[in-house]
Amino acid sequence: MNRVSIIRKVNGPVVVGKNIGVFFMGEMVKVGEMKLVGEIVSLDEENVTIQVYEETTGLKPGDPFVGTGRPLSVILGPGLIGNIYDGIQRPLGKIEELSKGFYIGRGIETFPLDDEATWEVEMLKKVGDTVEPGEFYAKVRESESIIHRLMIPKDVRGKVIESAKSGKYRVKDVVMVVKDEDGEKHEIKLYQSWPVRTPRFYREKLMPRIPLITGQRVIDMFFPIAKGGSAAIPGGFGTGKTMTQHQLAKWADADVIVYIGCGERGNEMTEVLTEFPKLVDPRTGKSLMDRTILIANTSNMPVSAREASIYTGVTIAEYYRDMGYNVAIMADSTSRWAEALREISGRLEEIPAEEGYPAYLSSRIGGFYERAGKVVNLNGSEGSVTIIGAVSPPGGDLSDPVVQHTKRFVKCFWALDRDLAYSRHYPSINWLTSYSDYTEDLDEWFRKNVDENFSKYRKRAMELLNEDDRLQQIIKIMGEDVLPDDQKLVVSIARMIKVGILQQNAYSEIDSFCSLKRGFMMLKIVMDFYDRAVEFVKKKVALSQILKEDIVETMMRMKEMIGNDELEKFEDVRKMIDSHFEELERIYGS
Amino acid sequence: MAVREYSTVSKIYGPIVVVEKVKEVSYNEVVEIIHDSERRLGTVIMVDENCAVVQVFEGTEGLDIPETRVRFLGKPLEMRVSKDVIGRVFDGLGRPLDGLGEILSSDSRDVNGSAINPVSRIYPRNYIETGVSAIDGMLTLIRGQKLPIFSGDGLPHNRLSVQIARQVSSLKEDFIVVFSAIGLKKHDADILMKGFEEFGVLNRMVVFLNLADDPTVERISTPRMALTVAEYLAFDENMNVLVIMNDMTNYCEALREISNYRGEIPGRKGYPGYLYSDLASLYERAGMVKDSSGSLTQIPVLTMPGDDITHPIPDLTGYITEGQIVLSRELHRKGIYPPIDVLPSLSRLMKDGIGEGYTKEEHPEIANQLFASYSRVQDVRAIASIIGEDELSSVDKSYLKFGERFEREFISQGFDERRSIEETLNKAWDVLLTLPKSELTRIKRERLEDENAGKSEPDES
Ligand SMILES: Nc1ncnc2c1ncn2[C@@H]1O[C@H](COP(=O)(O)OP(=O)(O)OP(=O)(O)O)[C@@H](O)[C@H]1O
């Protein structure tokens, strides 16, 4: 069938062409002499509208465009791990070679996976077996930390009539042939393709009940997220969204990380690329890059590919979920994605809703976060996709439509605060406006795996912080001196919690990651200190005696002094506090 | 592609000309608009089977429908590049203003640039000693970084940018400064040029001038010309290049004006929805790349309308750049120069470019401590203004004293004063020791106990 037609109009990334009756919605097209990649986003009898994923300079009316007859798709198979792609899954490493320089060339056609590399494939099915979509039929060691389980593609169901022996194969080699009920034969290769905007299938969604441990105290201890959950990190510029996402990508106990740099800085992706291969995954002892996939569609790359990058990322994440892995996606920033939607919508002359965003903004955001979840896969294994999206509202103002719509679909809200960031309180997650709807669902896990009293301590610390906030209002008007000693004590302990526990320097060698046990020990020391201090305040002992300088300083500095693998040293801190109170007891005893 | 000429102009409005019955016209192509004997430049911003919509850089003043001819040149807007641009002065479209003749070079580059592949970037790590304490000590500028100055009307951003340009261009790393004046008042531009001349740095500079009475649309091309030259010098000629773009607010105003004429749906405060992407297409041209030992550092300067940091121009800039240097009216009133308010300021790349092996081992701790302590000063001052200084605790009083010294001795420095990194850090130590040692929780204990604390030896390298 002839799928060649001509361009009628060029308006930035939106191109209108003549409809010759063969095109379909979502079809991938190649535009102009340079064969720029595009997708059909609307059709009528006369025209098709194409969203072009590359810079359109030089295109002109009369130039040809060609339909490929396929939807815009993601290629899934071994070789994804450790790779870096643009928003429509073009491998940036290969693009560098083909562009012969450091600028991204246009119209470069290349397969997303390395089709020369050979993989050691262990076949799991033999001739005569019946197979169905999603079933594991072979496995490959993809990286030091990931076994890639190859799955039967969708729509393939039947008997294996040919199967290769276990051995070395390339991704495009046919390793199996399946004959379906209608007698049609399907060749199975090491890769499959999946339409970029369609969620992958699963059998059943489960309640997430296990936390994703991030190593960041304020998150794990106060606003935890579940494996299979969703979270938003809203905040103005420079408040720490990217740092938080990088910290999670480094330390979270997920099996696979998909990091999407969506309309953000080039250097931030370069940083991940240079740093991650050198960092060691604390759980596997292997390089962090061995579990990481990067999607980089930076702010200066074409805006339409930015729109697609989110879907490319989440589809890849679901593919690894289907293998039974816990996958975490970081999307930085979903606001840039929403703006891409807005820009394209404007060029399509759609009627805008609030702030110029299209009316479907909310459903698109919902559709994205809905793809998070803990599920039973088609093959019976269990896996999860956790989505953590940064949101960059104008002026840091949380009434922004993207923040508001996002809030409806996520269960964790880690609100970054400009004032905290200005005073260098990092992570600048505001403990009063942030929340997690998972705390109760995860309590049982924390009780069993960390400490029987975990949630009790958390609750009390939160209460103390709330009380402190109330007192801070008074202090602002009248100074701290007007407070009675018991309230002054609250303010001092709250300061210890803020500085000693909530603050966590990402650049600190000792404290960048904090285990749950260690975090809990720190909190317990401070809260137990508080309980005993209260007793002495009641006895009218001067605060300066109770809050002895070196003890307070130790509690604020212990995060920098005691590492994750020397928890026994907290015993020394305890002893120091014990003898302090014994001393007080001796002097002021009953 | 062949040059084609049409006299089928059907509409002129704002900076826009619509040409009918065109053939073979491509998106983003440059055109020449000829009227009488005058030639202006423009680009194609939309094209369909019948007509091309052209944006005219020099504005449409004086054009009419019957007499205007439009020549399509078959290529995007370009700038000739060569090392000979150094020491030269151009207008916003890259035409010489200094009477020294055209740049002779067969190498022309599309001024819109292309996206640098993140895989081909080198993560920037080497610091630039600007000689300004507030910057070097707390907001360290890194080679390849984009670090804007957020200022306000009447604040001394021009002075500061001249001081930086001057001090950087005489560093031993051979810096070339590309200065792009965007919509500056004649008076300000004269002061700037005089400043450069006086210090004899013009021969290490490339200047692009678009003044307040030059056509608004030309402000769109001015920074692009500058960045095209800068990319060439940095990545082809392996030079260290510092680009100063002043004032980006004028650039954004120009963009808004054109968007308005085109009838686009306005975003916040009337600025187009694509302002973020458009600014990114300029700011992201900073960096370092593989296979080149050069670097392209940017200091965009902008004036915040109404001193409002949440205004779309500083806001979207801050979302793209790697930090910001914020000038404060309050410090300026106090007579502090440079009036840099460090608290809302930030250098995101400094973390990897300071400390052992880069500046001084203790640098990160000192910077952290200065931030933490100065932020506490703000709280103490607020309380002092209510209950009176006398009622403050002795620790709080030491914070007030520290705050004063920090502003008067550390932040404040002369326009001609250039401080080495050692001087900057020594001053910082000295000022910090106004506080009791127990307050210095960001400094390692060992360092505090060290008697020689505060006396770092100058490096002889
Ligand atoms: N946990 C942390 N530890 C230490 N420093 C931090 C931490 N979080 C943030 N910072 C500091 O804040 C700076 C800004 O953080 P980041 O780049 O993540 O901001 P952002 O919210 O992503 O901003 P933008 O929206 O402009 O991208 C960092 O460069 C770093 O100096």
Ligand SMILES: [Mg+2]
């Ligand atoms: Mg960020």
